[in-house]
Amino acid sequence: MSKKIQTKKWDLVPLDGFPITMMDKGFVGLEECTDYGLDKQSRRSKKNKQPKKRKQSETKVKDKVVEVPQKKIKLSNGFIVETCKKITPSKANDVQEINQDIKKSTKKVKVAQVKADKVKKPKLGENIAKVTNLTKEDMLSWAEFKLPEEIVKALMEQGFKNPTKIQQLVLPAAIHGRRDILGAAETGSGKTLAFGLPILTGIMKLKEKAEQKGLDVYDIPFKKSSVKKRKEVENKKEKIKIGGKKSKDTRNNRKNNEKKVVNENIKESSEDGYSSGDENDESLTGDGVDEENNDSDFIEEIEVPFRKQKQPEENDSSDEDYVHLSDMLESDDLESDENDEDEVSDAEDDENDDNDDVDENDDEINNGVSDDEEDNGIDEVDIANGGRGCVKVIEDVSLPEQVMMKTGKPLYALILTPTRELAIQISRHLIAAAKYTGIKIATVVGGMAAVKQERVLASGPEIVVATPGRLWQLLSEGQSHLMQIPTVKFLAIDETDRMIERGHFEELQPLLERLNSEETHKNSRQNFVFSATLTMVHDLPSHMKGKKVTKRGKVLNRKIDKMTPQQKIKRLVDMIGMSDPKVVDITTKNLGAADTLTECRITCSLDQKDVYLFYILKRHPGRTIVFCNSINSVKRLAQILTLVKCNPLPLHASMPQRQRLKNLERFRDDVHGVLVSTDVAARGLDIPDVDHVIHYQVPRTAENYIHRSGRTARATKEGLTILMMEPAEAYTYSKLCRTLNKTSELPTFPVPSYQISPIRDIINLARELDSLIIKKKRLTQEQSWRERAEKEMDLIIDDDDVISPEFKSDPSIDKALKTKRKQLESMLARPLFPKGFSYKYPTLNEPNALQVTSDEKALEVMKKAIQSGELKKEKRKGKNAPLLKLEKIFKNKKML
Numbered sequence: 001m002s003k004k005i006q007t008k009k010w011d012l013v014p015l016d017g018f019p020i021t022m023m024d025k026g027f028v029g030l031e032e033c034t035d036y037g038l039d040k041q042s043r044r045s046k047k048n049k050q051p052k053k054r055k056q057s058e059t060k061v062k063d064k065v066v067e068v069p070q071k072k073i074k075l076s077n078g079f080i081v082e083t084c085k086k087i088t089p090s091k092a093n094d095v096q097e098i099n100q101d102i103k104k105s106t107k108k109v110k111v112a113q114v115k116a117d118k119v120k121k122p123k124l125g126e127n128i129a130k131v132t133n134l135t136k137e138d139m140l141s142w143a144e145f146k147l148p149e150e151i152v153k154a155l156m157e158q159g160f161k162n163p164t165k166i167q168q169l170v171l172p173a174a175i176h177g178r179r180d181i182l183g184a185a186e187t188g189s190g191k192t193l194a195f196g197l198p199i200l201t202g203i204m205k206l207k208e209k210a211e212q213k214g215l216d217v218y219d220i221p222f223k224k225s226s227v228k229k230r231k232e233v234e235n236k237k238e239k240i241k242i243g244g245k246k247s248k249d250t251r252n253n254r255k256n257n258e259k260k261v262v263n264e265n266i267k268e269s270s271e272d273g274y275s276s277g278d279e280n281d282e283s284l285t286g287d288g289v290d291e292e293n294n295d296s297d298f299i300e301e302i303e304v305p306f307r308k309q310k311q312p313e314e315n316d317s318s319d320e321d322y323v324h325l326s327d328m329l330e331s332d333d334l335e336s337d338e339n340d341e342d343e344v345s346d347a348e349d350d351e352n353d354d355n356d357d358v359d360e361n362d363d364e365i366n367n368g369v370s371d372d373e374e375d376n377g378i379d380e381v382d383i384a385n386g387g388r389g390c391v392k393v394i395e396d397v398s399l400p401e402q403v404m405m406k407t408g409k410p411l412y413a414l415i416l417t418p419t420r421e422l423a424i425q426i427s428r429h430l431i432a433a434a435k436y437t438g439i440k441i442a443t444v445v446g447g448m449a450a451v452k453q454e455r456v457l458a459s460g461p462e463i464v465v466a467t468p469g470r471l472w473q474l475l476s477e478g479q480s481h482l483m484q485i486p487t488v489k490f491l492a493i494d495e496t497d498r499m500i501e502r503g504h505f506e507e508l509q510p511l512l513e514r515l516n517s518e519e520t521h522k523n524s525r526q527n528f529v530f531s532a533t534l535t536m537v538h539d540l541p542s543h544m545k546g547k548k549v550t551k552r553g554k555v556l557n558r559k560i561d562k563m564t565p566q567q568k569i570k571r572l573v574d575m576i577g578m579s580d581p582k583v584v585d586i587t588t589k590n591l592g593a594a595d596t597l598t599e600c601r602i603t604c605s606l607d608q609k610d611v612y613l614f615y616i617l618k619r620h621p622g623r624t625i626v627f628c629n630s631i632n633s634v635k636r637l638a639q640i641l642t643l644v645k646c647n648p649l650p651l652h653a654s655m656p657q658r659q660r661l662k663n664l665e666r667f668r669d670d671v672h673g674v675l676v677s678t679d680v681a682a683r684g685l686d687i688p689d690v691d692h693v694i695h696y697q698v699p700r701t702a703e704n705y706i707h708r709s710g711r712t713a714r715a716t717k718e719g720l721t722i723l724m725m726e727p728a729e730a731y732t733y734s735k736l737c738r739t740l741n742k743t744s745e746l747p748t749f750p751v752p753s754y755q756i757s758p759i760r761d762i763i764n765l766a767r768e769l770d771s772l773i774i775k776k777k778r779l780t781q782e783q784s785w786r787e788r789a790e791k792e793m794d795l796i797i798d799d800d801d802v803i804s805p806e807f808k809s810d811p812s813i814d815k816a817l818k819t820k821r822k823q824l825e826s827m828l829a830r831p832l833f834p835k836g837f838s839y840k841y842p843t844l845n846e847p848n849a850l851q852v853t854s855d856e857k858a859l860e861v862m863k864k865a866i867q868s869g870e871l872k873k874e875k876r877k878g879k880n881a882p883l884l885k886l887e888k889i890f891k892n893k894k895m896l
């Protein structure tokens, strides 16, 4: 044994159970080296160059070890046996531990850093922290709504100096009038806070009232002033009828009295529209003492400028034909209820069949990819969650017995949305506004752990923002906080038209039944119904019109009419249980699209769509959403765009929820991000500064067109939407234009024809590569499936059935893949739009040359094109003017 080894510290290893035979051969014992001396200061090893900190901790360890070996016995066979009271832990291990400690601490620092980075990054729906220099004085335009200070402070921090138009019109009626609201305004106009602020304010006032009066919130008789006002007037009328005299004079007096009583009662009701039981009683017994009519808050709401004044230069009459919500609610259509039941349900059928019809059509337009999962609501199915998502057929579900739950933490408000992302976004918008109020908001959506959501619900949040599927699930399981749903004081349904579409949210009907199960609570609940497309109705599909031949060959004359907007709204009001809703409709002839949106189209063959899309993405980079009609189209397009290095972020309903949110956040953080999505992202998503929305396929409904397009041009910003259309989509396109009251076609986006050919080569190559990849994938899948099946079933395969090795990994495919990949890489490495390029070109869609500078935005290009188109029209008119004049003179002469 070398000297080196001898100097080491050795420890005895017990030999219990060791074979005796070995002992016979002179084997007496075993020792283990407990100290390799790696930490010795004298040694010139790299390990000696340890940071100070490490050395310190080592010395500490050293200090701890005081035991030294007591006896050393050298055995005849050369082994050394030594005894010691305590085993000194190896310093080598210490070093290791220390190293681990250091690693751990650096890891911790890194994790903390990553966490800090994450903290800095706002989540979806969170406002990117702006530094606003707003002061309290700047917020004066909010003063008239008497919002609580805490809310104004939060709005100030977000830089919301003024209310948006819809907020301006909704807040007085909602906060002071406590009216139900039917709100329609263009996309991106701030509808979320138009219902969010009254809800937050209402909750704060309710809490305050309960505290002041020492009442339980549950016990506050919660009357809507509008309902109360009507009842009071009716009561008074009744009283006067019984006891009043018939003379003219007294009738006049009575009229005056009536007026006074109304005013007085209104004055007596609390200013905020919430009343305690005492107040209510007092008001009913009021004798009509003369008082000044100084509180007209609840008598009439602020007049809403419903109709946009027609500009003299506007020569289309679309706004004339446009029926506003206010017109609808005043119309007789809404007042009659029973007679039009059948018509309504027929019209509903049509709406559904309309979709079916388009589906048939759509099979031709989805690039030949079959859309099994698609859509008609199926887009909402959460496959990862066992199909449990927004679409579920409710059959004989018995809910736990309805009991009036008093958990001590009332559920004040329920907000329903059609998609999970929207629910999350709304929650975050409300959380930001409620920052200083202490109001808690919970999000209940599918695709995420239900347990977590249950835990949050157990803490008793005042507001729940939910999608119908998960909400119904938790309610069915008897979640105690949700059992208070029938007593909620506020209900908001965002994107309501989508929510009530038949076949889309089967859970909504039973949910509404549950919400409306108690008449008193239903009547006192304040309802908010919002969408940009509340009034839009579709044309009947062709197969629904005219005659129908039954299976037995009988010819039926169908009397199916298109659902009127009035019927649609009436159905909605009835379904939700609204009473005397205040209508705020500020949509214009654009039918829900923002005024700042520039619309255009690209007409090309189906085969060319990818080419034109690639051109737009490369030539005009910017934050772009590409909408497809089906999940399969999204997958295919995302694959092609990945191959041509556009870094697309796919988004569709069969993706895991986490990935969906991640992709949305990545998209938000990338100024050149490309989101390829189904209509799951069409509604409500508020991603700032989206430059372009591209409809890769003509959307199935006009609503979808409006909502998809509304992802750009938000909150007064400008944006561009491009509709890509191939010949087979012409019918859907014309239907879309009809529903949108378009009197002229969408203008064409200018694309230079000669710039397209190199791009076409790239796309063709990418497609070839894509089909090779799919082929290879299929082969691999098939092979692994066979192998698994063989294993599982313990099959013995005939020689004939064995896959030949060259078929297993087709070398020709691999080779072709390699070459094509290389080819594509080199093509992509070349500049697509070389410098020095004049940018003067004849365009395919716009035959006249256009001046485009290299860094021009697509929006600018389009605006120029529209302008030059207008100019040309004017010119043409100008050119023909003398001729027309002559013709007129000639005609006049003839007449004479």
Ligand SMILES: Nc1ncnc2c1ncn2[C@@H]1O[C@H](COP(=O)(O)OP(=O)(O)OP(=O)(O)O)[C@@H](O)[C@H]1O
Binding pocket: 127, 159, 160, 161, 162, 163, 164, 167, 185, 186, 187, 188, 189, 190, 191, 192, 193, 531, 532, 683, 684, 685, 686, 710, 711, 714, 715
């Ligand atoms: N008073 C305000 N001042 C400035 N910005 C506001 C104000 N209110 C809301 N916003 C911002 O406007 C944007 C659009 O708001 P919101 O998402 O509520 O629009 P929306 O009308 O619901 O749109 P959509 O119809 O697409 O759902 C959001 O980024 C929001 O933060």
